Amino acid sequence: MHIDGKVVPLHKTSDDQATPSPLARLPVVLTQVRDKAALQLKQGLQALFDNADDTLFEMADKAQNNVDQNTFFEAMRDLRLKRKSIERGFLQRFFEAFDGLGQYDTSEPTLSKAVDYEALALVPNDELERTVALDAMVAKVLSRDGFALGQLSTRLNALISRRVDDASNPMGPAMLCDYFLEAGRDLGVEIKVKLIILKLFEKYVLSDADHLYAEANQLLIATGVLPELKAAPARRTSDRSSASAGERQAPAASVKPLDESVQEMFAALQELLLHVRGSVAPKLEAGSEVQPISTNDLLRLLSHLQQYVPEPSSPEDFDLRNQLEQLLTRVSVKSGKSRVVGGMDEDVINLIAMLFEFILDDRVLPDSLKALIGRLQIPMLKVAVLDKSFFSRGSHPARRLLNEIASAALGWGARDDHQRDALYVRIEQIVQRLLNDFVDDPAIFSELLAEFLAFTGDERRRSELLEQRTRDAEEGRAKAEQARQRVQEVMNARLLGKTLPEVVVRLLQEAWSKVLLLTWLKQGEASAEWQAGLQTMDELIWSVDPQDPVDARLKLLELVPGLLKALRDGLASAAFDPFATSEFFSQLELLHVQVLQQLAKRSAEPQTPVPAMVEVVEEIVLSAPHERLSDETTFELPADDAGLLWVRDLHIGQWVEIREDEDSSLRCKLTAIIEPGGKYIFVNRTGMKVLERTAQALAVEFRRGAVRLLDDALLFDRALASVIGNLRRMTTR
Template identity: 30%
Template structure:
């Protein structure tokens, strides 16, 4: 135990070899900062790992993908069981990285660095890990820009390097990112697991690192190192980094804001690096490789896409922004003219682009623009932006989730989106960017649209109008995208009211059918128990099964088990049975005579209620008179052998018929059942309809309860022995889209609108709620298992497009 504990102790003295600094105070302060950083980063890392265990477990529970669920569980196990190994490795490598920077040892290439000339030799896993370091670095920069500005200035004083680069900061994000990735080198786990842990790192660590940087800054200021930082020096550019303008009166907050603005372009910087390295490796910039993967297998499912984990994270100060500034207004102006359909003086004479092609939306016109004079006027960064946006639209225009007609409308936004990306690189990294939100929302609402809705109104016309508004009005103010999104959302809110009403009617229809089925089960169960009690004349038993079961079901449906109609019908049945049993005592015979007028009246009322034919009714009453006579006679002499035999045969016959029916129900295939159009055939229940439309869009796992009605099991949870498809069905959320094959090979898309709390039936509707089908959970799992139904994964359009682009750029590299 003692030896194991000693292995986790880092002896700082073995690393204390900083570059020579006049006076002992500088070296002391550097070592002090190092010790503070190591101690606090280790605690933060330990806390992060604890949170990662919970997060990864939750993700595994929520995942519909078997492979991803296993990855989450493996990553959770590593975070739980290997935490000490990672923490120790991190501390060791952080101290090594700190001393390497303070010594100024630049002779050796840093671990995980990527040299463009040798990029083609980099193994795929090494590339993933190197990009993950960039990801971590960008995330920390994005949260800690202000703290890093002060820290670099103060450490620059201690290291006698007033222009200390952020990449050379011994306490900087680069050192932290490399230390974390290298701490996992000794783990026997695939790179996908490491990238999942990077995602957890980026989620939980940057804000804690921000506090650590603040503490170190305060410590150095208290020791007299730049108590106040004067702004005004021009920051040296680094490898395409932004050049911060001179600021004579700038505040640290303003400078930090400029750095954060630069930092938010990190994903674009990563795409840019991959594009350049792909060209260096001989792959060139891939074009037209945006093929989608189809429903059910979207790119970006998880860390299998590797760099997909980068998407949506923060970014670093070292991202190219100044180089990405638009080269004057001429390029944007030319693009705006193209956006308005004006080609004269913009495209060359040999251009194949015309106004019709611009308005078409089905074709990626950005590839044609790449060979025009417009692209020739672009700077290096803008030209690469054009490449990246063109590849994004390659994917979008090939995405089979989106119907062709709606895809063409979205395709008309190619030039506006290109302008947005040129003007504001945060388009790639900010999920809240208005242009990106609009693209994602358009794709989302288009999933269920089909040609039957038409082009002259409704959703198609609304989207067409709003996209035309962007084409007409968008110059260089991205606020128009927010306005258009708001207008679109208002239309959807108004449309949802009518959709909710129709969905509520379909749900009400299912609910009524289920209530009727419950009533039938209750009635059947009550009759079965009385037949099994024995000594029941055949005429009475047949009447109960063939007619009175309908009466009982109807009365139960009125007010339930506690209602007076049900209670009265049960009493009538019991009195009928009693009236046909042997009457041995004089009081019993007298009681029968007094009961008959009321009993016969109630029996007749029940027969009328279920529309029993008059002939059958008269025949039953004639046989009942004989039963009563036999009851009196048999009471004097006992039950005849013939009557006893009839009673036994009735029990056997009832059980045989019930077994056949149960077998038929078990073998009956659970398929989608179409629900008829209900506007004129069902009376709306406003309370029920409102309850259906207001139900939360949450996971349905455990969303229904087990009921036992008599001896009949109603709805219970799926068996634990079910396969992945059963688990997938249990995790479905309201609003999930399913594409299922119909007879003849055609496919239809429906969304999960409601789940019955009684039987657990799934109600699916089309986008407008006008067509509805229902299916059992087991039936849906069977459909998914056979490939006749596929879940359309809920992954945003731009997420999928960028993940696809990342994969192709890495392959090219």
């Protein structure tokens, strides 16, 4: 599941709620507190979901029967499908709670009550288990970080009129648990799975509450909000969960001990790697004394090699295993002993080398970015040597950094000027920083990941804003086209085949069509205004060609004043040129005088000049602004055509690559499918429209191999799955 890395507050006012006054808006510093906290909470949720699969898979593996095993597998699937909606729902409720701080509290204050365990005996067992678990989670945070939370509540009360306590504080554990439960209320999982997910929420979100409150208090102190309050004591390292401590307190120059699940995962990989072991060995005469080098010595050798990684112009020339082998040979010759890498370390080297072989051969990753990512082989190898959970933990900072870089680069086009592009420059800075500064402390990956997520979050918000504008414009254009077609239909139905004064035909085609167009767009076809517009057109046509009905002259005299007023009002509402309007009405007046004279039969010849008459023999086609020549196919593909079925499976947000010619291709994201007409609108990674196709045209391009779907699955995960698949095939030969 791809995480888009963005926090976009949706500040909506319900229909029955009055618009808040400016006095009810949040102070700027509270907005900063909210946004900073939202970023940390979002990262905690991502870590939760990244690890949920591993946890549930492990539970399924240990299940005593098929029923329990299926329960955990179904829960994994349900979480994957609903992950994004839960993250969005949680953050939306968090933002809404902060918005509520700016509203005046007109309700009576109520005291929060402790859980009554006797009363809980009356509720269903599932609800009881959940409530007890939640109460324990909240109590643990309050006992551990209650002092800092209390200070935060005090500072909030100094800024807003609404009173908050630890239970109603938007950043308090009770509220955070409430947001999470509400966001995940549609999860169709059993209570034992819900309790596991709640424990993960405690481990990856609530365990970092001290950082949440410390940063919020610091922001408020920096702006002068109750700086005199005594600072909260720092939480002991032992108080943190083991997972959080592992990420923040990375070992320096020491290998992280393997826990049971990591050990099992890596042992399984080692079994697959057995037949390629021995490929990293010095080239010395047979019979030389063999002496393995320690892991710390290996890290020193890799740090030496790290200084000689080639520039991005030729990453394929850097063979990691070959370079290390040459270095081992030089060390061995100098020492007189055959220095070899230990079995576990060699397995890590081979695995990283194979992963990067996949990455550098990946069709999804753009070539210009491959060159940069290829330079990360040694830093990634070093962190994998230090911490084997790199291969088993999806939330590992180094692994996530690699995935986030690849995800951000998905829409990178071959024609992009990478030397000037902000994304390329930022990735280049990350690569250079790792090559220059990473020795043996993996904490640098967490720091760089946080910075990169903040950068891509800003980029994504800008592109989504432009994307929304693109969608709005395309939907407006489609609606205008629909209106134009409808106006053409009603005009042709009334004019085609008739011979009418030229001025009337021009008036209807050039002026009244605009009135009808605006009426259809604003009021709709079922409106009284649309029917009135059609009636005015019918009356105008009849008024210049009454076909000698009974009492036509009397009817015309009664009709003309109202007709002229309706015409004048309609043209004014459409902002039609007043000079052209005046000319039309002058000519129309002469026409009506002539018709009245003819009806009165005052003379055989009309007393006014005969108007120019035209016969409408061709369908009226109204011009559309910025009309382009269609590049669509001229035939219809059958409904079961393979290309058409592929197109209909496309979803909003998916990336495709379209080959424009032999030398260039375009990467773009499907942002909208416009109905009617089924137009597919594509944008580039900045959100700007770059392509428009019908389903038929896309299907034809798919059939001739000119368009393909880009796999947006996580790069490292795809690479690892491919390598494991290749190793399994090699072992079965």
